[in-house]
Amino acid sequence: MKQVGFLLDMDGVIYRGDQLIEGTITFLERLRALSLPYLFLTNNSQRARRDIVAKLRRLGLPADDHQVFTCAMATARFLAGQRPCGTAFVLGENGLANALHVNGYSVVDSDPDYVVVGEGRTFTFEMIEKAVRLVEKGAKLIATNMDTTCPTDQGLRPGCGAIVAMIEKATGVEAFSVGKPSPVMMRMARKEMGLATDEVVMVGDTMYTDILGGVQLGYRTVLVLSGHTTEEDLKSYAYQPDLIVPCANEIPTDWILGEGRGSSDGIRAAASPLALHAEVAEV
């Protein structure tokens, strides 16, 4: 019998800011009752894994360290694989610096192997100047992700991609990005759960990260409308999710179990007005 596991984007799927999205607790209880593993997957590199677990618990959701995977972790693991025990100049916050340290990296101010850019609200224009000069001298430019904006309770603020764009424009060097939708992070997350490609369901609220990443890796994809994407927005995308639901708790159990447990009946049953298409490609 095949397994099924879930990669769950956080903001817009689990919560919005500090507010749980309706049905989240029930949805996770359903997954646990079915013994289905899940991993929280975020492109926010600000917080360390432990801090995210603390936030989830504060919101009333049981979570352990091994259920959280961030783009900061993916970036640090990727760099450790490319150049073990390297050095990095970091534009970002604790989550990114911690992940680099855990993976054997030193955070330095001069002559780094890499300039690594993540989410942040505390760095200064002088630090961006420094990053530009280090890249000009040969440091490789790495982005934890290329999200251009980051949602907050007060509205949008510039995301990692917007900061990276300043450095790219100034240097003429294109960054390598590790976070969603990069296959680097999407594949690492699957391996973290110990699942095969056709056993993974990606649930997200953003087309160009969550859904694109899932489509590229051959995962089943679910777009929730509890974030910032509307059905109207879908018309402009060449790729589409396998299922669209108002929120994660509206994902039908028979759809969850259908393909993953070797039966297509559940998939067909999910062909609600919100389901764009019911066929799941062989991968």
Ligand SMILES: [Mg+2]
């Ligand atoms: Mg999101």
